[in-house]
Amino acid sequence: MxxxxxxxxxxxxxxxxxxxxxxxxxxxxxxxxxxxxxxxxxxxxxxxxxxxxxxxxxxxxxxxxxxxxxxxxxxxxxxxxxxxxxxxxxxxxxxxxxxxxxxxxxxxxxxxxxxxxxxxxxxxxxxxxxxxxxxxxxxxxxxxxxxxxxxxxxxxxxxxxxxxxxxxxxxxxxxxxxxxxxxxxxxxxxxxxxxxKSFERKNLAYIVRNVEDKLGELIKIVKAINACTVVFVRNRKKTKEYCEWLIQNGISAHYYHAGLTHQSKDKKQKEWMNDSVQVMVCTNAFGMGIDKPNVRLVVHMDAPDSLEAYFQEAGRAGRDEKKAYAVMLWNNADKTRLKRNMAVTFPEKDVINRVYQALGNYFQIAVGHGAERTFDFEMIPFAKAYGFNLLQVFNSLKILQRAEYVEYTEELNIPARLHITVGKSELYHLQVSNSNFDAFLKLLLRSYTGFWTDYVAIDEQTLAKRANVPLKTIFTYLNQLSKMKVVHYIPRKKTPQVFYVQDREEQRFVKLPNAIYKDRKADFEKRVSAVINYSDDTHMCRSQFLLQYFGDKKAKSCGQCDVCIDKKKKGINADALQELEQSIKEFLQEPKSKLELTAKFSDEKQWESILDWLIDNEIIYQNEEDKWCMK
Structure with a gap:
């Protein structure tokens, strides 16, 4: 070892x-x-x-x-x-x-x-x-x-x-x-x-706040914690809006999404990583691979479509194993949106098929051709040209990807690359005979290594700063050297792309098996329902709910989520409640009178407090015969 x-x-x-x-x-x-x-x-x-x-x-x-x-x-x-x-x-x-x-x-x-x-x-x-x-x-x-x-x-x-x-x-x-x-x-x-390793995060308190004024609540929470924060939102427009709202309220913030330039992303990320700004407002494009240990707060302004996604995103808080908070802001509008998403995420099969055929026409691919070819893809002009809305196109592409017809990559941001294609002696002769190229090539070789064995990622703006020349001059040199076949220069590419996994099929042969469409749709609906149940539930510990979802049926109450804190305020022991609730469920297989309930459980600790809590949270109720039943 x-x-x-x-x-x-x-x-x-x-x-x-x-x-x-x-x-x-x-x-x-x-x-x-x-x-x-x-x-x-x-x-x-x-x-x-x-x-x-x-x-x-x-x-x-x-x-x-x-x-x-x-x-x-x-x-x-x-x-x-x-x-x-x-x-x-x-x-x-x-x-x-x-x-x-x-x-x-x-x-x-x-x-x-x-x-x-x-x-x-x-x-x-x-x-x-x-x-x-x-x-x-x-x-x-x-x-x-x-x-x-x-x-x-x-x-x-x-x-x-x-x-x-x-x-x-x-x-x-x-x-x-x-x-x-x-x-x-x-x-x-x-x-x-x-x-x-157990999925339990003992240092992380999960909290759901049912509020209508989410922006007002966000300001309260961020000011109360006053530490490094990530705020997740569903779309790019909101990242900027919420960021501006935070700044107006005296909180330093940046916004981040996949559509920003490479330089902008890099600058925002570095300033947040070194704690120059407190809050990063972002889509889920931010955070993959980001390892910042001291994030004390993650706020979800919008609920994700699955508890898997929520668990991963919330888990960016407290990686240093010190106390941290994962807060979801929730209301009835979120529930409506999630239910609507079930239909939007799985367009009708006819729509998916039409998107596939339109793609082939758009890229001018003949039936039986196109395998392993990659195409730059702008979704907005495509959707307008063929009469689709953007969500139809996006979600159809995702399903076509699962069916292995195409692979869709959003906003691929690949830096410029350079490979020297001549030998070292030939390059030396070029430098000796051309002083302008000599200075530029020396700058390249001082700034980066490995040009002869591989394509090396370069940053034209960095080269321009080091040479103290306009950016246009750097592009000129790179393009001239590329035309001379001294180097192979590939400019930065920032565009979505579609990759054809197989040749274009005739419309009648395009198949979406149950495992790709029907079964996945049913599974997606279950996941969305789990998110709604998690957010609406006011009696089960948040951590326990998540852990049981991932298979840990023996998970205990955390004692620090909003549900557990509410129980503490009412003087209820969370574990005692859990055991007693299970006993009551078993006892109420058939409706029982209040006298029968009392006779059965009156010797239990906190019986009256727990009973009141179960009634308040509508876990048990009285039927028309005044007998108690489980919901």
């Missing part, structure tokens, strides 16, 4: 592993297929990055989150660890070079989107790679019962057959017992093996 601790200290600066991290490290390092269940902030990436550093070959990491993929690769590179990422939006040449570096170079990590696993290029290169382990992040995506099912994850089983001796590590922060079993089955675990 010492060699893993040495790696942990050398590259990450930690003296020891967190709970369950060491168990996962030992398990995967010994060659066992392993499913690691660690809550948000539990340090999942450490569990494979550390052992992979001690093993021969490259660790392949499969993740659906491009932003997280890029962040983790950048973090590894900053530590001096060789890592690459391959995802939709890169050119074939870039991808080819990346694979060759994994074959012939000493790269330790290759991050990939799941759609890349079935491409011809990857399947050709894979047998030549020495793979140390296979890591599946967000592993719940492989289960059709998972809240974010992606059919492309099913292809991982095919890759396993090509790597029979390579262990697999599956990781997720949220999975019900049914999904835990399904993940291991779908990934062909040789022997089922789960390492799980």
């Amino acid at each position: 010492q060699k893993y601790l040495d790696i942990l200290k050398k590259y990450w600066g930690y003296d020891g592993f967190r709970e369950k991290q060491d168990e996962i490290v030992k398990s995967i390092a010994s060659g066992k297929d392993t499913l690691g269940l660690l809550p948000t902030g539990g340090g999942k990436s450490i569990t494979f990055q550390v052992p992979a550093m001690t093993m021969d070959g490259v660790c392949i990491v499969i993740t659906p989150l491009v932003a997280l993929m890029k962040d983790q690769v950048a973090n590894l590179q900053n530590k001096g660890i060789k890592a690459l990422a391959v995802f939709n939006g890169l050119s074939n040449r870039e991808i080819n070079i990346a694979y060759d570096n994994c074959i012939y170079g000493d790269y330790k990590f290759l991050y990939m989107s799941p759609e890349r696993l079935s491409t011809e290029l990857f399947l050709t290169k894979l047998p030549q790679m020495k793979v140390s382990m296979l890591v599946v992040d967000e592993a719940h995506c492989i289960s059709q019962w998972g809240y974010d099912f992606r059919p492309s994850y099913i292809k991982i089983a095919d890759i396993r057959k090509e790597l029979p001796e390579v262990p697999i590590l599956a990781l997720t922060a949220t999975a019900t017992p049914q999904i835990v079993d399904d993940i291991q089955d779908k990934l062909l675990f040789e022997t089922k093996h789960v390492v799980q």
Whole structure:
């Protein structure tokens, strides 16, 4: 174990592993297929990055989150660890070079989107790679019962057959017992093996506030906590509106969403990370891979569509294990919106089919063509051209993605990349013969490394500042050198994209099986109902509700959520209430009189207080015969 601790200290600066991290490290390092269940902030990436550093070959990491993929690769590179990422939006040449570096170079990590696993290029290169382990992040995506099912994850089983001796590590922060079993089955675990840290967050108080004036309540809460805060909202427009409202009330804040420029995102994120501003108001585009330990408060202005999503987002608070709060602001309008979303999220099959056919026409793809091609995609002009509303298009694309026809990537933000295509001596001769190019090339080589072996991400604005020249001048040099074939320069790309997983089908052959549409719709409705039940429930401990949802049937009351605090104010012991409530439920299988109830439970502690509480919260009621019944 010492060699893993040495790696942990050398590259990450930690003296020891967190709970369950060491168990996962030992398990995967010994060659066992392993499913690691660690809550948000539990340090999942450490569990494979550390052992992979001690093993021969490259660790392949499969993740659906491009932003997280890029962040983790950048973090590894900053530590001096060789890592690459391959995802939709890169050119074939870039991808080819990346694979060759994994074959012939000493790269330790290759991050990939799941759609890349079935491409011809990857399947050709894979047998030549020495793979140390296979890591599946967000592993719940492989289960059709998972809240974010992606059919492309099913292809991982095919890759396993090509790597029979390579262990697999599956990781997720949220999975019900049914999904835990399904993940291991779908990934062909040789022997089922789960390492799980309790989902309980003892330092995190979950609170639901039923209020009409959400903005007023937000100001009160943020001022009361007066510490680092994340405020989640559902749409981009609200991020700016709420941010301005906070600033008007004397609270420092930034807003963040996927549509901002790279420079703006970077600036806002850095200022929030170093505590220059207190609050980040954001969509769920913010937070993936962000590890800020001292977030004391997470506020949801709008309820998410699933408790899995809520649990992950709320879990960004209190990662330093000090007291923190997760607050959901809730009212009847939220309930109405969630119910309406059930219909909106699953358009009629005819609408989905028309969106698919319109896409093919829009990109001018003939039937039987288009597989593995990527297209820039602007949703607004597309929707206008073909008479769809934006939600119809967005949700149809998500369903077509599950059915493995296309892959839709929102607001892909890929930095500019540069690869030097001539030898070092040829470049030297160019510098000697052209003083203007000499100064610029020296600036490039001083600013970045690795141009001859890989495409290197560059920032034109940074180069312009260092050279003290207008940004236009940098673009001119880069384009001239690219035309001369001295370098291959790929400008920054910031646009949504559609990737065709398979050739375009004729309309009559487009199928949406029950597992993709009908079953998923029913499952989505259950998830939405669970969110509504969680938010409306005023008698069950919030933490206990969440933990039981994730399969921990023995979870105890937390003593610090709004429900538990309300019970304390009324002098009711939460655990006593839970036990007595269960006894009453069993006793009231048939209606009973008040005399029968009293005779049965009058010897119990706090009987009268608990009875009053059960009545006040409408858990028990009197029928027309004045007998008591359970609701």
